[in-house]
Amino acid sequence: MLNNPSRAQPAAVSMHAPRRRLGGAAALAAAFSLFSLVVVWHELHGPSAHAADEPIAQAHADDADQTPDDVATLTAPGVNGANGANGANGELIRRGEYLARAADCAACHTADKARPFAGGLPISTPFGTIVTPNITPDPDTGIGRWSDADFLRAMHEGIGKSGERLYPAFPYTAYTRVTEQDVLAIRAYLNTLTPIHYTPPANSLKFPFNQRWLMVFWNLFNFTEGRFVPDPKQSAEWNRGAYLVEGLAHCEECHTPRNFMQGLQSGARFSGAVQAGWHAFNITPDKLSGVGEWSDDELIAYLSTGAAPGRANAAGPMGEVVANSTQHLTPVDLRSIVVYLRSLPPVSGGDTRGRHQWGTPADDVTALRGTAITGVNGAQLFVANCASCHSWTGQGVGASAPGAYPSLIHNSTVGATDANNLALVILHGVNRATAHADVMMPAFGGHLDDEQIAAITNYVTRQFGNPQATMSAGQVAKLRTLQ
Structure with missing residues (x-):
């Protein structure tokens, strides 16, 4: 999962005249200036951080068909209770708990079930091992001293409280699409957890991948910061599914293959990938390699129970996703996910038989x-x-x-x-x-x-x-x- 791109070797030490050193310094300064201009352009012309912070109005039409237990807790798209952050604190916390389940926060941040959300889970990457942090409200070892702004910055930009660059084993590349209201609801829920005083082991990454500042370069090629923007040409249900799949549920992190920098291959979205030995299968509508022959009810049954008889039974990481996350989603959200997956371009994996x-x-x-x-x-x-x-x-x-x-x-x-x-x-x-x-x-x-x-x-x-x-x-x- 880690995506720390720079494979640059240390510069050779020159034994020649100072003039060559000055020339090298000038070239380095020019390169740095060019890079700074790129960063400034990206900040000025990239997607607005607030472009879609408001609830998605066109998706509210389906809320009237929901039962009280099915009331959607997302602020986008189309989620009832969009003003929850301004209402009772209990409603905000309940919404945050639902969102945290949709994002499956517990899966990565719980290594020991006796210490939920206290981190410590080792994640193997091609560049070493990343250990997940404590996100309980403990003030010393968790996020108890984080402000809301700190939390938003981490979720939306991949930058920690002290300004350190976060590694994309934490899927901020997907969470950047989540609205500010939903991020703050998750934060409100995390604040209610029992503080656990526990410092996870340190990361074990090879040089130069242990240099967090290099993530600046990785982000330039593999990360677009900005909130989810609904497609006015699509239905409320589709937008709702897209918001979940592309943002909170971060399905691409496992189901999309990666490039040599370990960034997601945009041309092969959802076509399947291997993570820690496990094959996350193709979930595009291709009839042989993907889920094109599955019925809507079979896909919903798989997400809600982990079993679709005659098709598949969830195990390994996907079994954990079902147990920790998707089984808790409302019927409206599950069906919206299926609607969105159905709309993806089919990607053939070369299979001749399903x-x-x-x-x-x-x-x-x-x-x-x-x-x-x-x-x-x-x-x-x-x-x-x-x-x-x-x-x-x-x-x-x-x-x-x-x-x-x-x-x-x-x-x-x-x-x-x-x-x-x-x-x-x-x-x-x-x-x-x-x-x-x-x-x-x-x-x-x-x-x-x-x-x-x-x-x-x-x-x-x-x-x-x-x-x-x-x-x-x-x-x-x-x-x-x-x-």
């Missing part, structure tokens, strides 16, 4: 009876470790009930073109708690070695999924090391 279209039931258990097994056998390991929940046929147990053990047939994880997600699920298990069901799959990484995990993975993809997706013991070993 991820959910693979698989046939297995009958290997019959062949294994009375057979002496030598070496590592994927079918035997599957029957011994997986069949009690997924059935030896791979068809799962419990059909489509909320607490069902999912089928491995017609399953997006098993039918993917790479087996990373499947191997990671076997390694780490699943623990996804929603209002519909507590889904738990044990982690097998503690008692199965890399060769055994690879054997199960390859058996499952060969029998129930995409047989071209394979995993070696060495790849499993590498996946074990990822945070």
Whole structure:
């Protein structure tokens, strides 16, 4: 996630005449002057910081159709209670709690559930490890001494209280689109948290990426500061979905591939990317590589419960997103997200078959009876470790009930073109708690070695999924090391 762009090497020390040194200094001064002019132009002509701070009027039309429990808590687009910041403090705090869930703040800022929002979560990047900060109102180790202006500046501009540049592992590149009213509502909610006196470990970044001032250059190429501006040609529902997806929910941070500077590739938005080993799949409307064949109800079910039978079951980081964030969104907001995703340009990943279209039931258990097994056998390991929940046929147990053990047939994880997600699920298990069901799959990484995990993975993809997706013991070993 980290995007610290400068790979410049230290300048060589000149052993020649002072004139060459003066020439180099003049060139450096000229370059710095040019850069300063670019910054000034960007400040004068870039998007206004206040262009869309006002609630989006055209989206209020759908508020009348909501029940009291579904009243939207966003100030844009189209959220009822747009004047909440001027009303009772309790309403502001409740709205801030909802917004903090939509932004999934807890996911990154909670490493220990006994210390919620106290930070300490290590995030691996190509340039080292970033550790998330404490955002409880503790005055010494958290943000208790931050002013509202400090908080707004961090969220909108990526600049900390002391003027330090924040790394984009914190998605200020998306949060910059969130209105001032909504940011201050989140701030009001965070102020109500129990202060936790805890200083997370320091970042561990390689030189020169530990030099925060270099983020100035990264921002020039990868960050556009400014609030969300509604599209008058689109519906209120679309604008509402765009505001959520592009801003608070920051979906692109995981689902869009990155350039060599680790900035988002604007030409491949939402087409899928790999984060810490996990493949965040293509969520454009492409019928084979994306979610074009999913119904609206299936997408909403996936976001609200983590399960869309016959399509996919959320695990890993997406399972956490469902548990911490999307299951708490109102039906209006969930449907708005789907409307916006439907409007995205389809991006093909080159697939010739949809991820959910693979698989046939297995009958290997019959062949294994009375057979002496030598070496590592994927079918035997599957029957011994997986069949009690997924059935030896791979068809799962419990059909489509909320607490069902999912089928491995017609399953997006098993039918993917790479087996990373499947191997990671076997390694780490699943623990996804929603209002519909507590889904738990044990982690097998503690008692199965890399060769055994690879054997199960390859058996499952060969029998129930995409047989071209394979995993070696060495790849499993590498996946074990990822945070």
